[in-house]
Amino acid sequence: MRIRIRHEVRHRLEPNLRTATATIRVTPRNHVGQHILRWSLDIVPDCRIYPQEDAFGNLTHTFSLEGPGEHITLLAEGEVETQDTSGIVRGTVERFPASFFRRQTDLTTPSEDLTALAEEVTKTGEDDLGRMHALMALIAERFDEVEGEGAVPAAADVAEKLVGTSAGLSQVFTCVARLVGVPARQVSGYAAEEGTMGAARQWAEAYLPKIGWVGFDSGRCLCATDAYVRLAVGLDSLGVAPIRALGATTVVEVKAKDTTLPTRGSQNQSQG
Template structure:
């Protein structure tokens, strides 16, 4: 499947801002089932992008904004060829052993409620894949997916579970927190979900989770949609939680994102913008 992606971020800065360091994670890497046909970054300011990799192997770019200015725009655009791997994630850059992804964060803290939810999963401990599927099904029924900024300021695991509604990133926090509590390495993924066929919508930025199964490897789970990864997903960045995969990190103020991720066979429509807070 060929997916066309356009992701624009416009950030409001303090008036008169003269110097600011910015890091963006908006460049996907190729792996089995995902091939980057073309990809480009464009900025509203005249500066030099410095490519680098973060600790997890994500492709990043850093640059400095030399003002004065009160606005920053970053546009990532390209095409990605994907294939269905039935959820298996292979050929990725792996800087750490799976055991690192047992580490909890402030956003995935296993509170008493999260621990109780994980303990109630009905699947044998000796069958990790079955436990993960049971966790995804249970979470899909427990926390409804709400509209909201997938790449903005999502709820932590405890807050998402208590609210019973969260965006895809908040739901992924519950999944990773519960999986780790059950002794199963899990990590947070950012990326894009393409519009399927002639369905309405422009696709979206999205978060999901990957969990490690011994002798099988990493498998993508999207509990918000109650399914494993398909060819409609484009994987962008990996981390311990949503903060670690934030597409843009700076000291700016509010930001606005516009995202389209379309089947290459579908006509491109005008994208819808959404405002959100900065992590």
């Protein structure tokens, strides 16, 4: 699939702010099943952009603007060619062993609801791959997904209310997977969807020793397909946030459109 992406963010700065500094994660990188054909990043007003890599190997950019100013506009756009790998992720930059992703964070701290869900998943009697599919199905069945931007509540809050954004549902998956002993991490990116403009999205990846990292989207109850473009990984949604350290977001516009001409066939979701 060939996916054309346009991600525009317009931020309103605090009044009389003299300097604005931010780190952004809106640049995908190549790996097996994902090839970046072209990608550009532009910021208005003009400023110097410093490319870097964070501790997880994500491509990041840092910039600083001298004020006073009212708005900052960020535009990332490009085209990515993807292939369906049944959710299996290979050829990525890995700075830490998989066991590192068994640690919880403030946003994935277990609660009684999450612990109960983990116990239910354990009782399925499946192997780790089967447990992860069972966990994804349970979240999709019991939780409602809603659209939304801004700060993502902790997994415990999402589990209590049984409703959350794609980021919130993914944090529930990540927390519970770790509780049953499976390394898991949060992923940010884009998802093209037939009949829509596509969207920015978050999902989870779980590590299975015989397979490797596998992407699970609990909100849609499917493993990541060639309609997904992967941006960044981290321990929770805060670690993969596209933009950190700016003022209140006023407008976010994302388009992720499949530009492949032939009609695609059905997806094979088997990792076995």
